[in-house]
Amino acid sequence: MEPHDRSVDRLKGRRGGAAETRRPPARALVVLPVVRGAGDGEGPETRTAEGRLAEAAGLAEAVNVAVLGRILVPLRKTVPATLMGSGKVEEIAALVRIHDAELVVVDHPVTPVQQRNLEKAWSAKVLDRTGLILEIFGDRAHTKEGRLQVELAHLNYQKSRLVRSWTHLERQRGGFGFLGGPGETQIEADRRVIQTRIRAIEKELASVRNMRQVHRAKRKSVPQPVLALVGYTNAGKSTLFNRLTGADVLAKHMLFATLDPTLRRVKLPHGEEVIVSDTVGFISELPTTLVAAFRATLEEVIEADVILHVRDIAAPETEAQAADVVAVLRELGVDPEAPGRIIEVWNKIDQLNPEASEALKRKADGAEPKAVPVSATTGEGVDDLLATIEAVLLGSRLTVTLDLTPEQAGQAPWLYENAEVLDRSTDAGSGATRLVVRIPEKRMKSFQDWLRRTGAAASVRSG
CATH class of the missing domain: 3.30.70.240 (Alpha-Beta Plaits)
Structure with missing residues (x-):
């Protein structure tokens, strides 16, 4: 049986019902190519290769995938046809056979030609970082708006691949759930059909955007400030949101647990109410197609009076994650250095030892932008956070x-x-x-x- 067909048996329609979710996860290997001289491990805002590989494995596990092996591939330079050299391609092919893997996740941009050649060499489905994040988003989005935004990003991603690298089977690669392989989507390999669908989605999203603008205009008609929670995926935004608002938004130790924005009211210490918005998590190398597709949602961040940048302060690469969030904010047109615009929330202090926690609290005093150590899980520091929010808002009046x-x-x-x-x-x-x-x-x-x-x-x- 072809690997694509096995993928269909395992993954096809996993959003369709409970019977399908009980099927065993797809067997996968995770490969991280590291190009020599790319600055890996240098500087406080650069991730180690091991950290990047762990994140890639976490992304794969966020969908219906069982990671059987993690492979670090040092490269002097990339190879146009296969990304990596023939020796490494053969080595990974052997590992695919040993593990009977049906999927190889390559945490690196992969061209359509490279994807086709690697799938042929490994007899397994190949998914790059962008494709995997799109798959996760497709799995997590539940509202009509969220599904439209993910479908738009996915179609833009697949458009060139459907045109330039078709084989008979690849003509059916597109659509949601593309881990599943052929036969799963209704999109035939036709650029005109895809473009027509893209235009239709953009029209629907324009309507959504207009509706959001109407809602924002209504909110501006009353003197209630708006706060937006942003942060690296899995930093604890939804847990903090629930702690602040008493809501029950899904909060799991899971990458991209939240895609669909939620707004709730919160009362500050002296009685004033503010509106808090929970948003999608950011990640390094977030596909530009996703930033563009989710712009209507992310406008809640752009329009916010104060942005709460939630950081997993216990993560080894918290500085690199913070830098990625700041980069996305700049891409959205938000100035992270604007006085009083951002409060950093140093979350998960309950995961630090007492000495590290005390040192962090001393560091937060006088930090710029303002920083408040908290534990969204235990509630420690949340009262200080609310007081800081109130002080920042009053300072702008x-x-x-x-x-x-x-x-x-x-x-x-x-x-x-x-x-x-x-x-x-x-x-x-x-x-x-x-x-x-x-x-x-x-x-x-x-x-x-x-x-x-x-x-x-x-x-x-x-x-």
Whole structure:
């Protein structure tokens, strides 16, 4: 039986029902080619080869795959036809036979020609990093919007492969669940058909984007700040989200457990409410097709008043992961160095020994951007995080002293609805009212309009 056919038996339609999810996972090898001179292991923001290989294995295990072996392949340079040299190709072919593997995950970009040649040499399905992440996203997305976004990214990824490297079997490679091999998708090898589907999805997503803009406009009409949780995949964003909001969003030790964004309200220490958004996790070398496809979702991050960058501070490569998140934020047009825009949440301090935890807390004092050590699992540090969020939000507001005549005082209810009234006093003789109010930044234009309408005298100071 061809390896593709075995893949169909094991993986075809695994989203379709409980009977299929009980089938044994696909047997796989994970291969990490490391090109010499690429800077591996150098500098605080660069991953070790072992760390990258472990992450690749974790990606494979995130879907219906059993990793039977991990192989590190040092390369002087890549080979156009097969990515790696013939000797290493033959060595891996032997391991495929020994393990009876039906899938080889190559944690490196693989061209259509390389994929075809390697599949022929190994008699097994080959999946590169982008293809594997797309497979995970296809498995995790549950809402209509999420499925559309993943399908769009997948079709853009497969478009050139369906055109340039077809064989009889490869003509049926496209679509979701492409670990499953031929016969699984309805997309025939036709560029025009794929492009038509892409245009249809883009049209639907444009409608979704417009709807999100309407919802954001409604949120902006009330003085509730928006916080967005971002971070490397599996950093604990959903666990923290649940801790802050009391929600029950899926939170597992699993890569990309969250794809579909969720919004909830959270009350800060002094009673003000904020809206918190949980978002998809980032990862190194996140395919640009996915960043583009999920842009409608990630606009929640772009529009947020404050971004909570959740870091797995116990991970050996936390600095490299943080650098990857910052890179994606820049790609989205977010300036990570903007004052007060980002708070780093150093999560999982419960996994550190007491000495390391105390040292980390001392390091967080005075860190820039602001940093708060927490454990989303135990709740340690969460109160400090809420207080920090409140301080950052208040720091971006203006405190205004208003002197109102008795006639102008009739317009004061607008201030109670749209600002925070800190103090009020009335002169018994003149009937004049003095109000001290704090204005949210997003309400400043409306406040200026209110001042023009009422003609009230105002003195403004920061704080």
